[in-house]
Amino acid sequence: MSVSPAVDAWSAEGSALADGRRVGVLLCHGFTGSPASVRPWGERLAEEGYAVAVPRLPGHGTSWQDMNTTTWQQWYGEVERAFDTLLEDCDSVVVGGLSMGATLSLLLAADRGPEVSGLVSVNVSIDNKDPRRFAAPVIKRLMGSFPGIADDIKKPGVSEHGYDRLPLKAAHELLRLYRHLRPLLPQVTQPLLVVRSAEDHVADPGSHDLLLRSVSSRDVTEVVLEDSFHVATLDNDAPRIEKESAAFVARVTAGPS
Template sequence: RTVWADWYGEVERSLDKLLADCDQVVVGGLSMGGGLALRLAADRRPRDVAGLVLVNPAVGTSRKDVLALPVLKHVVPSLPGIANDIKKPGVTEHGYPRTPLRAAHAMMVAWKVIRADLPKVTAPLLMFRSAEDHVVDPSSGRLILSRVSSRDVTERILENSYHVATLDNDAPAIFEESAAFVRRVTGP
């Protein structure tokens, strides 16, 4: 049984390990990992996070059924997993078969904190967002772009991938653009 602060604590520890060995760190995240990356950039000194690369980041949803999570998590332990939202034929994400509702509720609690901290994000930001994502609501991306204080912001819409875009048709473009972004924000 973990809460979102446990997940975030692991992200912070990982950043600290990287900073012990690296002059600059660019933080990336997919889905909830993108939300945690945003929180890290908001929470740490600007020099700790040289840039952010986010893929279909989750910071909220317009779905009304999540409002039942605080109660439902005590009645139903889990629901079918949400893995494999991939457009590319023959590609499989090795996700969990079930989604624990306590974890889903913890994520919902994290969203409130992350959204409140978005104006503190000043790091350069590269965000990839799938035009068709069956997991993360498009409102997440719009909210991030409207609230961060970063001056260097690039959004790329992925026309040929679903949620797990890093395993999907647009993956090569994500990797190429991310590498170019890292070179640019960490360059001499």
């Protein structure tokens, strides 16, 4: 199935910084969303001279039926591929993401250790207390989808170009991703910028607390957004995310003085 340019992967080559180093940033979109949800964020970081990669995760940007044929390993594999491509040309790479994109970024940080220079998490999703989760293996065989979760955005007239249905087989894969990641969170030691919306109608509120008490990072900065919902990267506080993350990337990738 063809992919609209509005929801396809996006990248910027970047340029060498004043001291000759090249810095890369990998940004990942969320579950049933698309690169459109984080592309403006990436474009702002590209203006700082950073090389930026915004991959389109398998099953996203086409149809929810397509997504029901994918696995979390495929989503993560695309994130690793984009990360390795940045590493080929950059001296340092920071990873970040929105919702499930932050989940996958955490897994990458746990797996790749010092290759990841820092991590930006926006409204992370690593926990789910919905009682229907226990029935997911059965429900996914009886129904193809539930009503969608896209576009939880306070700002009027803005869309992340996600699916209007939540594919249930893929949702079960998301639960498997959570179970795989949670025991690995103590392996996350990188500097961490944690951004969360005070009002979020998608991510389980326990995700933020679980993240903070589980990682081993000593350099942790928290930012609370008061004027955005879940897709904060397109919401009223997007400029703050862009400003805070640009400063964070500059700090954690700074060369020796």
